[in-house]
Amino acid sequence: MFAPIKKQKVAEQVAASLRGAILSGRLKPSDAVPSERVLAERFDVNRSSIREALLRLESWGLIEIRQGEATRVKNFLESGGLQLLPYLIAPDGELDLPLLADLLEIRVMLLGWTAEQAAQKCSPEDISGLMEIISRLEDPGASPETRQKLDYDFFERLVATTKNRVLIFLSNAIRDVYMQQRGLFMTFYQDDVFDPRYYRAVVEALAAGDPLGAGQAMRLQAAVFDAGWWSTSGAETT
Amino acid sequence: MFAPIKKQKVAEQVAASLRGAILSGRLKPSDAVPSERVLAERFDVNRSSIREALLRLESWGLIEIRQGEATRVKNFLESGGLQLLPYLIAPDGELDLPLLADLLEIRVMLLGWTAEQAAQKCSPEDISGLMEIISRLEDPGASPETRQKLDYDFFERLVATTKNRVLIFLSNAIRDVYMQQRGLFMTFYQDDVFDPRYYRAVVEALAAGDPLGAGQAMRLQAAVFDAGWWSTSGAETT
DNA sequence: GTCTTACAACTGGTCCGACCACCCGACAAC
DNA sequence: GTTGTCGGGTGGTCGGACCAGTTGTAAGAC
Numbered sequence: 001m002f003a004p005i006k007k008q009k010v011a012e013q014v015a016a017s018l019r020g021a022i023l024s025g026r027l028k029p030s031d032a033v034p035s036e037r038v039l040a041e042r043f044d045v046n047r048s049s050i051r052e053a054l055l056r057l058e059s060w061g062l063i064e065i066r067q068g069e070a071t072r073v074k075n076f077l078e079s080g081g082l083q084l085l086p087y088l089i090a091p092d093g094e095l096d097l098p099l100l101a102d103l104l105e106i107r108v109m110l111l112g113w114t115a116e117q118a119a120q121k122c123s124p125e126d127i128s129g130l131m132e133i134i135s136r137l138e139d140p141g142a143s144p145e146t147r148q149k150l151d152y153d154f155f156e157r158l159v160a161t162t163k164n165r166v167l168i169f170l171s172n173a174i175r176d177v178y179m180q181q182r183g184l185f186m187t188f189y190q191d192d193v194f195d196p197r198y199y200r201a202v203v204e205a206l207a208a209g210d211p212l213g214a215g216q217a218m219r220l221q222a223a224v225f226d227a228g229w230w231s232t233s234g235a236e237t238t
Numbered sequence: 239m240f241a242p243i244k245k246q247k248v249a250e251q252v253a254a255s256l257r258g259a260i261l262s263g264r265l266k267p268s269d270a271v272p273s274e275r276v277l278a279e280r281f282d283v284n285r286s287s288i289r290e291a292l293l294r295l296e297s298w299g300l301i302e303i304r305q306g307e308a309t310r311v312k313n314f315l316e317s318g319g320l321q322l323l324p325y326l327i328a329p330d331g332e333l334d335l336p337l338l339a340d341l342l343e344i345r346v347m348l349l350g351w352t353a354e355q356a357a358q359k360c361s362p363e364d365i366s367g368l369m370e371i372i373s374r375l376e377d378p379g380a381s382p383e384t385r386q387k388l389d390y391d392f393f394e395r396l397v398a399t400t401k402n403r404v405l406i407f408l409s410n411a412i413r414d415v416y417m418q419q420r421g422l423f424m425t426f427y428q429d430d431v432f433d434p435r436y437y438r439a440v441v442e443a444l445a446a447g448d449p450l451g452a453g454q455a456m457r458l459q460a461a462v463f464d465a466g467w468w469s470t471s472g473a474e475t476t
Numbered sequence: 477g478t479c480t481t482a483c484a485a486c487t488g489g490t491c492c493g494a495c496c497a498c499c500c501g502a503c504a505a506c
Numbered sequence: 507g508t509t510g511t512c513g514g515g516t517g518g519t520c521g522g523a524c525c526a527g528t529t530g531t532a533a534g535a536c
Contacts, residue, residue: 007527009489035516046491048286051517052293059297061410067517068498077403081411083319085404102404113347165315166323166340170408172299173319245497247518273487284520289488305488306528 014053032070082173086180108222115218117162119211126161137196147194190228252291270308320411324418346460353456355400357449364399368441375434385432431466
């Protein structure tokens with residue numbers, strides 16, 4: 001109730017509009033974007049704001065800006081990065097289920113590998129940190145929102161124990177997808193997807209220094225999670 | 239000889255300067271960046287250019303801009319994405335070997351998994367496409383630059399066969415690291431890191447529809463690649 | 477005295493209009 | 507046909523003004 005009003009900057013609105021046009025395919029690769037002066041007139045905003053918006057699109061790998069030439073749309077499948085996922089996963093409030101399946105698939109793999117690595121490097125502090133998250137997950141009074149947050153905290157903590165900076169950046173990108181679409185995801189969760197027993201099995205394997213066991217336990221948790229998802233959304237994995 | 243001169247925009251130079259200050263730690267998380275007006279004076283450029291530079295930093299997850307307040311440095315380990323890797327891997331022309339080790343580690347995992355997935359989904363066209371890349375790799379006249387390119391093409395083709403869009407975005411990010419630091423990487427390659435036999439083993443497993451075999455063959459190729467690397471750079475993996 | 481209010485002095489966000497740097501295609505000169 | 511020039515398009519930079527939030531503080535009310 002009375003959620004904070006999000007005031008969006010002009011440049012952000014323009015950027016969102018153009019982004020939608022590109023991601024939805026209304027603007028196709030190698031198409032020329034109207035010139036900054038024309039866009040300024042169409043949107044009825046200043047050229048500075050248009051420039052700011054175009055700069056955002058460029059940083060997303062959606063367009064190519066070159067002085068003297070027209071700004072052109074790029075093929076985001078070739079040039080885009082994981083930053084695009086939050087916008088692609090639910091373009092118009094509706095989940096893109098095939099893309100979500102791709103994401104969950106990658107997630108299972110990453111989680112499994114992360115657990116394997118963690119089992120080789122984790123310290124007693126890491127173990128106790130993870131156990132603390134689990135104990136909070138076992139609290140029957142925890143809200144679904146809290147559980148979701150704890151699930152992510154667990155993943156993040158696990159990633160941190162691997163000390164692999166590339167993996168950290170990777171998991172940051174995945175976090176951004178979850179966080180930006182948190183409310184939408186929430187509607188699909190089953191009650192039992194965050195069963196503490198699975199997490200506990202992972203940590204026990206970690207404590208025992210058993211990489212393969214940890215990986216398998218982690219993959220099992222992820223599989224349960226995914227299964228709960230698909231049964232709710234009523235869709236089939238391909 | 240006579241390589242094209244890269245003319246850098248003012249805003250890009252400013253952005254690079256500030257980026258270096260943050261990535262090197264001279265500007266620490268939660269530090270306030272000088273105001274746009276002050277920066278404009280210090281760099282002796284227009285405020286528009288400063289704004290453009292700051293916008294870039296924001297899109298990299300390096301700073302947080304909020305109207306009315308000072309712009310603050312963020313902890314890029316928490317907020318950064320894979321876009322940062324090209325700048326982190328060789329901050330001042332010198333390779334960050336631990337980070338490179340992290341990257342290669344992730345790369346091995348990704349390649350292996352990708353091959354496993356590809357073995358389940360690849361079409362005859364995919365196979366012949368990969369074979370064609372290998373045949374060009376077998377050309378003894380191919381330059382190291384060409385071989386490097388072909389190696390990447392092989393990876394990219396393999397990723398494409400999985401049809402997993404998230405994996406595609408992921409591999410795009412890794413490609414950007416390689417491409418931006420191509421020259422530097424080139425100096426570390428051994429002659430034999432691109433041995434066609436390993437690639438061929440992968441494709442044979444793919445054609446046989448053998449996921450595990452494909453994954454193992456792919457990991458073997460990646461391992462040989464990495465080994466050649468470390469022996470040249472004279473460093474040890476952790 | 478303490479609490480409230482209003483203001484002043486920052487910050488970034490938007491606007492305007494001018495000019496510079498670069499690219500390309502039309503067209504004239506050879 | 508080839509070469510060179512130039513005009514009109516593009517994005518890039520400039521400066522200066524004003525709008526819009528945030529915050530600390532000093533004047534006022536109790």
